[in-house]
Amino acid sequence: MTSPKASRDRTSPSLRTRRPLASVREHSRARRGRPGVWRWIGRGLIALLVLVIVAVLGFASVIAYYSRDLPDVASLRTFQEPQVTRVVDRDGALVGEIFTERxxxxxxxxxxxxxxxxxxxxxxxxxxxxxxxxxxxxxxxxxxxxxxxxxxxxxxxxxxxxxxxxxxxxxxxxxxxxxxxxxxxxxxxxxxxxxxxxxxxxxxxxxxxxxxxxxxxxxxxxxxxxxxxxxxxxxxxxxxxxxxxxxxxxxxxxxxxxxxxxxxxxxxxxxxxxxxxxxxxxxxxxxAHVELAPLPESRQSAPEIMDVARRVLTERVGEEAAQRGGYVVHTSVDRELQLATREALRTGLRAIDQRSGMRPPIRRARVRRGERMPEIDRAPELRVGGTYDAVVTSRDDETGTIALEVAGHPATARIADLARWNPEELPPSRFVDEGARLRASIVALAEEGVEGARARARLELGPQGAVVLIDPRSREVLALVGGYEAESGFDRARLAQRQPGSTFKPFVYALGIRSRRYTPASIVIDAPGVYDQWMPQNFETWSFAGEMRLRDALANSVNQVAVRLIEDLTPAEVVSFAQHLGVTSELDPSLALALGASEVRPIELANAYATFAAGGRWAAPRVVTRIVGPDGRDVPLPETEPPRDVLTQAEAYVVTSMLTSVVQSGTAQAAQRLRRPIAGKTGTSNEARDAWFAGYSADLVAVVWVGYDDHRSLGRRESGARAALPIWMEVMRVAEEGRPVIDFPVPSGVVTVRIDPRSGQLAYEGQQDAIDEVFLEGTAPSEVAREAGVLDPSAFLMEQFGGGDAPAPEQVLAP
The missing domain is CATH 1.10.3810.10 (Biosynthetic peptidoglycan transglycosylase-like)
Incomplete structure (x- = not known):
């Protein structure tokens, strides 16, 4: 039988390990709780790590995505900012600036x-x-x-x-x-x-x-x-x-x-x-009080020079580099002389305005009772620079504009552009009547696609002009004025082709001198002549003088003599000679060329006259003399034709001597007021559509042209001597100020002899009215003139038996 103690001992192991129920539950909760917290912490860390990785990957992806096709920052090392290109005159004074960004x-x-x-x-x-x-x-x-x-x-x-x-x-x-x-x-x-x-x-x-x-x-x-x-x-x-x-x-x-x-x-x-x-x-x-500088004045004093500088720069460096800028373009122009030249042109043009009665108000065109106003000519389209018939349709004083119908198209003109004819600053309503007929040129076309847009026009109420001033030795252009307005536009000095009239005659005379067939004393007949139904007239005198010396014929701008001369020399030879003088415009090889029937540009005419002043040596005119790049290095200038001798110094001097007679006794006697030796020639085209004076001193050459852009007549009383010469004189007065008076030097190969002014032969001994004349060596007359009142037997016989005078062939050209 098992004892109680043994029984307790058998159960004690289980009893010893058993805990109270509450303790067991607490212990169970503790065991379950600790692993849960760490588990959540771990999960959080993992999530955070994933987020960081995702963020890093996302950021890297964004950077990679937006880094595609990025500009190369290394280009900033050689980056060239758009800069101002400065155009300066011969003394370094600023003429103007070219820039996309200043x-x-x-x-x-x-x-x-x-x-x-x-x-x-x-x-x-x-x-x-x-x-x-x-x-x-x-x-x-x-x-x-x-x-x-x-x-x-x-x-x-x-x-x-x-x-x-x-x-x-x-x-x-x-x-x-x-x-x-x-x-x-x-x-x-x-x-x-x-x-x-x-x-x-x-x-x-x-x-x-x-x-x-x-x-x-x-x-x-x-x-x-x-x-x-x-x-x-x-x-x-x-x-x-x-x-x-x-x-x-x-x-x-x-x-x-x-x-x-x-x-x-x-x-x-x-x-x-x-x-x-x-x-x-x-x-x-x-x-501190900060003082601002005055606003800089407008530097648009020489738009013609700026246009040349811009064109040459673009040709040399290309469009892109020219727009990028940073260059310094040196020019031959004298800025102060450029300003004075434009002012001289403006003064002369305003004088013509006054003579023609061009003063506001501009009245409505009148028609007779019962008649209708003729319609204006219509054009299918307008072009910038074109000049057309126009009629005033309305006026707006508030905006200062004049509404026009220009060749059937709507356009607008600004009263501010008409300061030349509006010195009293009248508003549009008082300046011009509604319905007034006039001429207008197109400044800008109407903007396409804009409803109600109108072209911008400018009323062309008076004539325009051009002036070129050149140093004949260096061929540097000292002043270049292409119109009344000091704004970029049509440069008539370089681009306008107009009939030079009698300013072309010296080319014919110079060829005659070079041929050795003519001298300043050669006698040519000024008499009516008909050439294939064309009968030239002497518009200066409306009469014929008969026999006259070549010098007098040039001084008085006798048309018949010039025509007889070109007929003998042939128009083709004259064309070739003019081209050697630098005339590049197309010339018609006809007899009318002697009277300036073919059109030329003012700068061509000026440089051709500079060849006379430079002793017969031609060279290309120069405006741009140097270009310095942004890096300080010179940009090569365009190559030009090499200089060439067109005349000998002696031939050029004889021509110059003949041209001095135009000032001393001919159509440009007003130029004597400059009180220095001047050679030159007036010119007036048919119906006075163009008026010119081209002339030079020993050190400067200038040409002035005046006329309407649409080839209207300046007026029946206007001529080169009246319209152009006063402008030329003012330009030369300013340009020559402070310069010494220098006579034209006489080169070797020229002789001076005394001649009879009527026959061109050597003066007889004791002749009171004998004059000095210059000749190329070997071309002076050899015969002595007969004293007045002494009968020539051969002439007597011819007169008695039906002959009349029979001048020597070298003295007369028959029509």
């Missing part, structure tokens, strides 16, 4: 420290500390962008601004901002801080079309950027935030507030960033 690049070393610090204070104080990105500012911009529906704006570093302006563009979007951030880091790796800052300072917009610190300094303060004070620099540094609204010229108060902000930033961050800048300097700048 900018002059300067090295960072030329930018004063006060401007650098002001820009940093205004835009990016940490520029030299960060690596292209302001992370705090970026975070703020992202938050604002999300809250603002994707409109991202905010703090950008200078590097980011440079990337946006030079590589990406101003678009506001997530995509552009991400690309900007990527590129900013790349730029910081590629360029040094100074290189980045230098690009930025030369690129930023300062308003009024000025880009970069140099142009801004010149525009606002009239000084080089290196000369800026702290007050000026802080004012300038505040503009780029909003050039339109912070310009000190248009918004002085806003500009001043922005300047104070920049100075406050300088003072607040001085100790941390730029301790060398003293508080006293900043406070002095805050109190």
């Amino acid at each position: 900018r002059t690049v300067v090295p960072l070393e030329r930018v004063p420290r006060v401007l650098v610090l002001s820009v940093l204070a205004a835009e990016d104080a940490d520029f030299y500390r960060h690596e292209g990105l302001d992370y705090a500012g970026l975070f703020r911009a992202v938050v604002r962008g999300v809250l603002d529906g994707g409109n991202f704006r905010g703090t950008s570093t200078i590097t980011q601004q440079l990337v946006k302006n030079l590589l990406l563009g101003p678009e506001r979007s997530w995509e552009r901002k991400i690309r900007e951030l990527i590129l900013a880091r790349h730029v910081e790796e590629e360029l040094s801080k100074d290189e980045i800052l230098g690009l930025y300072l030369n690129h930023i917009n300062f308003g009024h079309g000025r880009y970069g610190v140099q142009e801004a300094s010149q525009f606002y303060f009239g000084k080089d950027v290196s000369e800026l004070t702290l007050a000026e620099a802080s004012l300038l540094a505040g503009i780029p935030q909003s050039p339109t609204h912070l310009s000190p010229r248009t918004h002085p108060e806003a500009s001043r507030r922005r300047q104070r902000f920049v100075l406050d930033q300088l003072e607040r961050k001085r100790e941390e960033y730029w301790p060398d800048l003293t508080v006293e300097d900043i406070r002095a700048a805050r109190e």
Whole structure:
């Protein structure tokens, strides 16, 4: 039998291991709880790791995606900002500027420290500390962008601004901002801080079309950027935030507030960033009064020279490089002389306006009772530069415009363009009547696709003109004026082809002298002649003088003599000779060529006369004398034809001597008022459609043309002597001012003998009215004239038996 103790011992093991029920439950909860917490922690860590991996992969994917096709930041090392190309005159004075963006690049070393610090204070104080990105500012911009529906704006570093302006563009979007951030880091790796800052300072917009610190300094303060004070620099540094609204010229108060902000930033961050800048300097700048420079005057003084410079530059460097700019184009023009020449032309044209009664109000055209107003000629389309019949349809004083129907098309003219004929500044309603008939030229065509658009026109109420002034030795063009208006347009001096009238006659006479068949003393008959139903008239005299010397025929512009001369020399030879003198316009080889029936350009005529003045040596005229590239190297100029001798110096002198008679005793005697030796020729085409004077002194050549663009008559009383010569005289007066009076030098190969003025033969002994005449060696007359009253037996016999005088063949050309 089992004892109780044994019984207790058998159950004791289980009893010893058994716990109270509450303890067991607590223990069970503890065992279950500890593994659960760790399990959740583990899961959280795994999830976090996955999120980090996903974020990293996502970020990497975004970077990889937006890094595709990014601009090459290495190109910034060779990036050339669009710059101003300057055109200067012979003395380096500015004539004009060519630019897409008005900018002059300067090295960072030329930018004063006060401007650098002001820009940093205004835009990016940490520029030299960060690596292209302001992370705090970026975070703020992202938050604002999300809250603002994707409109991202905010703090950008200078590097980011440079990337946006030079590589990406101003678009506001997530995509552009991400690309900007990527590129900013790349730029910081590629360029040094100074290189980045230098690009930025030369690129930023300062308003009024000025880009970069140099142009801004010149525009606002009239000084080089290196000369800026702290007050000026802080004012300038505040503009780029909003050039339109912070310009000190248009918004002085806003500009001043922005300047104070920049100075406050300088003072607040001085100790941390730029301790060398003293508080006293900043406070002095805050109190300083900044004086703005006067607005620069319009430099559109020589649009003709600018057009030539632009064309030559483009030909030499290409369209892309020319637009990029940065060149200096040196020209032969004298800027002050250019201005004076245009003013002389304007004065002369206004005088013609007064003589023709061209004064407002311009009245409605009158018709007889019972008759209808004839309709204006209509054109299928208008072209820029074309001149058409027009009628005034309405006038608007508020806008200062005149509505027109031009050849059947609507157009508008501005009263401001009519200052030449409107000195009293009358409004359109008082300037011209509705229904007035007149002529108008097209300045710009109507914009296509715009309903109600009208062409822009200009009323052509008076004549136009052109002037060319050349140095005959160097062939440098000193002045080139192609019209009344000082604005780019049709350059009549280089492009207009007009009949030269009698200014062409010296070419015929010069060929006669060169042929040795004629001398200034040769006798030619001025008598009526009919040439294939054409009968030239002497418009200057409306009479015929009979026998006359060649010199007198040229001085008095006798048409019949010129025609007889070209008939003998042949028109084809005259054409060839004129081409050797530099006339490139097409010439008709007819007898009428002697009277200037073929059209030429003013600059061609001027350079041909310069060949006479230069002793018979032709050379191409020059306007552009040198081009300096942005790198300081010279750009090769276009090759020109080599100079050539068209006449000997002796031949050229004889022609010049004959042309001095035009001034001394012929159609240009008014030029004697210049009180220096002058050679030249007047010219008037049929019905006075063109008026010319071409002439020269020993050191200057000038040609003046006056006429209507549509070939209307200047008026029956107008001529080269009346319309063109006064302009020429004023141009030469200004150009010759201060120059010594020089006579035309007499070269070797020229002899002077005394002759009888009636026969052209040698003067007889004791002849009182004998005159001196110049001849090429070997061409002087050998026979002595007979004394007046002494009967010539051969002449007596011829007269008695039906002969009359029989002049020698070399003295007379029969019609």
